[in-house]
Amino acid sequence: MRRLGDLEAEIMDRYWRWNRPATVREIVDDINRHRDVAYTTVTTVTTILFHKGYLTRARDGRVWVYRAAATREIYAAALMEDGLAASEDRPAALLRFVECLDERERAALHQALRVVAPRPAD
Incomplete structure (x- = not known):
């Protein structure tokens, strides 16, 4: 297993701390409280984390809701x-x-x- 990149770690930190499902919008809004990050960038990295097996996801209406796959x-x-x-x-x-x-x-x-x-x- 390779170490997470900076933005990957920042995204995963929120899922681990929150210990609940969350949308990309929630992650972006929280990161933007500290620094600017584009919604599309977080969407791309979150999708990568899902495909790597770090996150699971389920549909909630029209949006994906993600959750950490492990602690x-x-x-x-x-x-x-x-x-x-x-x-x-x-x-x-x-x-x-x-x-x-x-x-x-x-x-x-x-x-x-x-x-x-x-x-x-x-």
């Missing part, structure tokens, strides 16, 4: 998995990754490992 966390996990796959030495890559974490993130990693750790057989 931001699933997207981030897929990026991390791809990063590991790029290494010939996954344990070394994991070590370097963990070295970059702060204490709070390391504690969260420890908790996640406890949750997924295999349980001893009875």
Whole structure:
């Protein structure tokens, strides 16, 4: 999975934060509160995101309503998995990754490992 481009990320951020279906018009109006972007540009990028599988869509009258196909966390996990796959030495890559974490993130990693750790057989 490749990393999202700037506008792709900006669009997906709204779908992830809002956690609801939204039209291109809603996305454009929200982005335009901070900077100017053309409706046609957002329509094009949203359609691309749909075809890449990041968004789902359904008709609501004459307009498409889009929704994130997966959570931001699933997207981030897929990026991390791809990063590991790029290494010939996954344990070394994991070590370097963990070295970059702060204490709070390391504690969260420890908790996640406890949750997924295999349980001893009875």
